[in-house]
Amino acid sequence: MQLSQAQVSPISETDWLLQFHTGLSVASNQQLHALAAQFRQQYGGLLQDVVVAYDSLLLRFQQPQLHAEALMNDCLKQLADSSSAAATTNVIEIPVCYDPTLHNDLLAMAQQTNLPVEEIVELHSAATYHIYMLGFLPGFAYMGSVDERIALPRKVAPVPVKAGAVGIAGTQTGIYPTASPGGWNIVGYTPLQMFDAIREPACLLQPGQQVRFVPVSLSDFESLQSS
Structure with a gap:
């Protein structure tokens, strides 16, 4: 994504939106997070909030900001001119128990994908996922992308889901932070x-x-849960 192609537009007196229009793109999302950090560092005193989504960034100023577009374009230019490489982060390992006794959807997924349950687990746990954004519930991380062989649409209707449930919807995976209705x-x-x-x-x-x-095994899951 060329930063010069980013679209900057006002959506209220205090809110400005920057859009890349790239959809699910790790590179574009990383650029947006770099921009968000830059905005917070340079203009933190003017801002109420900075919100990053898949391919867009929302700046919410504390007061109407007449020069918001100039500020945003200045940060875009600085990032484009920067020769520094994107920051690397350590991979966070999340233990997951795929045991069927915990009432997951693996059997239904196996029927839909024509893959053995073991292969679905292997494919899901083999990838390294990028966190695009948080949303839906506090702490719900939208991550991608799952292997296309296990990418499945959401359920037709939401069902009760327990806290800690790890789900797949389309090419994304995520973890329910609290019990709630869910369709993944x-x-x-x-x-x-x-x-x-x-x-x-x-x-x-x-x-x-x-x-x-x-x-992790069921016994390890239960041990970690009680610790």
């Missing part, structure tokens, strides 16, 4: 707490990070 195909469960309001940071996973799922 559940492959397993993690014993880790994705969101804790009294923890700092409250969200275990953060946008821009890299994640790998590590299969």
Whole structure:
């Protein structure tokens, strides 16, 4: 994505939107997170919030900002002129139990994909995923991309889902931080707490990070859950 092609537009007196129009692109999303960090560093005193989505970034100023477009274009130019490489992050390992006794959707997924359950687990846990953004629920990380062989559409209707459920929807995977209705195909469960309001940071996973799922046995899952 050429930064010069980014579209900057106002959406209210205080809110400005920067769009790349690239869809799911790790490279573009990484650029947006770099921009977000730059905005916070240079103009933090003017900003109420900076929100990164898949291929867009929202700047919410504390007051109407007449020079917002100039500020955004200045940061875009600085990032384009920078020769520094994108920051690398350590891969965060998330333990996941794929045992069917925990009531997952692996058997149904096997029928839809014509793959053995073991291969679905192998494909899901073999990839390293990029966290595009947080949304839907506090601490829910949208990650991609899953192997196209196990990319499945959402369920027709939402069903009750437990906290810690790891699901797939389309080419994305994510972890439900709390019990809620959900339509993603559940492959397993993690014993880790994705969101804790009294923890700092409250969200275990953060946008821009890299994640790998590590299969664990049912006994290890129960041990980690109780620790």
